[in-house]
Amino acid sequence: MTAEPVIRVNHLVKRYGVGAAAHTAVDDVSFTVSPGRTLALVGESGAGKSTIGAILTGLHAATSGTIEVCGEDRTRPARSTRVRRHRGSQLQLVAQDPFTSLDPRQTIGSAVAEAVALHTHPHRHERRRRVLELLDAVGLSARHATVTPRALSGGQRQRVAIARALAAQPEVLVLDEAVSALDVSVQAQVLNLLNDLQAGTGTAYVFITHDLAVVRQIAHDVIVLRRGRITERGSTEDILDRPREDYTRLLLAATPRPGWTPTAQPS
Template sequence: MTEPLLSVRDLTVEFTTHGHRNRVVDGVSFDLDAGRTLAVVGESGCGKSTLARTLVRLETPAAGSIRYAGRDLATLGEKELRPVRGDLQMIFQDPYGSLDPHLTAAGIVAEPLRLRGVSGRGERRKLAVELLERVGLTREQADRRPSEFSGGQRQRIGIARALASRPKVLICDEATSALDVSVQAQVLDLLRELQEQEGIAYLFISHNLGVVREISQEIAVMSQGRFVEQGPTEQVLSRPRHDYTRQLRRAALDPALITGRKPRLFAPATSAGAVS
């Protein structure tokens, strides 16, 4: 057996607020292989983003290990982390807040290239434009600023920026949640295509079980900082063991998204407040 790309054991993260210590991530363990997608689902506030931020070491865990490339990222200091920072990248729900409004799209994507040691402004620009084209934007759009793009396009810039670091693990924290359904589908297609081509592993955080079903092979259900259920996506969604997972499933809006079956009869909308 080869070692998993990323192996997390008993990861615990605590925050102290007003002298009170809160355990926000509580003993989380999972393995992630190259080219695979693990989805993490769970209600708002259960600790998903904190888990994500800890994996890329924006937070320091109180306990547990994050094994990657023969090292334990959990215990590394800032200087030791530097060579692996590019390998683990994150894309966020709100690409607007995470893209520098003063830079052009090409400038945003060129920044990690500079950090990676690509020398020469011209060379960085050429590679940045190639990456933007790779995610479906045009050469002409490379010189525009974030405010001139739609939400879906901004998310593509975020993906291009992450790709510029040549990541092995990409953490998508509600990365498609703010997008219209059709734009969301396009971004998911792009992520899938990049995974096939590059073998990138995804940790895909979402509250949308339909999306999760589309993109992941495995799923972890998080509740109050813990992984309460974990297994193959199909199995967890069709035969949830944990009461919390059943609740989550019931709470999802569209049952067709979960079963993968389209309803045979579409009842005409009789009441106001239809799903938009």
């Protein structure tokens, strides 16, 4: 028996501005994501993928269309703290640059403890145990709980961001360019971590990226976006190995491969 999707997006549209100056960032986009699955939204800059992520997380409101997360309507942003916390227990965001979301003066343990207290309200002793449990789940130790973000590498800070997101025990993670700022070797470590966590928790991922090189490592399904519209969708294998659309082929051709060496173009 197939599990019900944890995300349903139907005919999503997002426009900015009015009249002749209006810009359509997302144009009639529909998709679903099932528990334990990863959907990659890919495309070049301006394709609309991050706008979709912002609408899913409640940062932006849709112009039209509907969104359901865990069977509940999410079409409009939350209007109260209570609703925001409830929605946060269902869906969490992991952004591209975790450094900007971490207080540089706050220890990592304290930052994760805040997220634990916000969503699960445990006693102090239980909170510390949960913090160490989350740090261990993302490959960090009790020592890391005592330091500030500046003492960590970019990959370690991204692990902290994932730990904070997991503190809510969400059913969905939206990962917006979550590994694009990391070195290739660190990217692989974080992607392997995400795969392991998904296997253990059944959390669904919406993985937003411009880099098709990482898609095969993380995604089950892919949607290719161009100028706000879906140009192609399918399994990761079909999209990467048997693309039907010229635009998808162009994206794949622009993806660096092992042994690829950049060369200067003649002026």
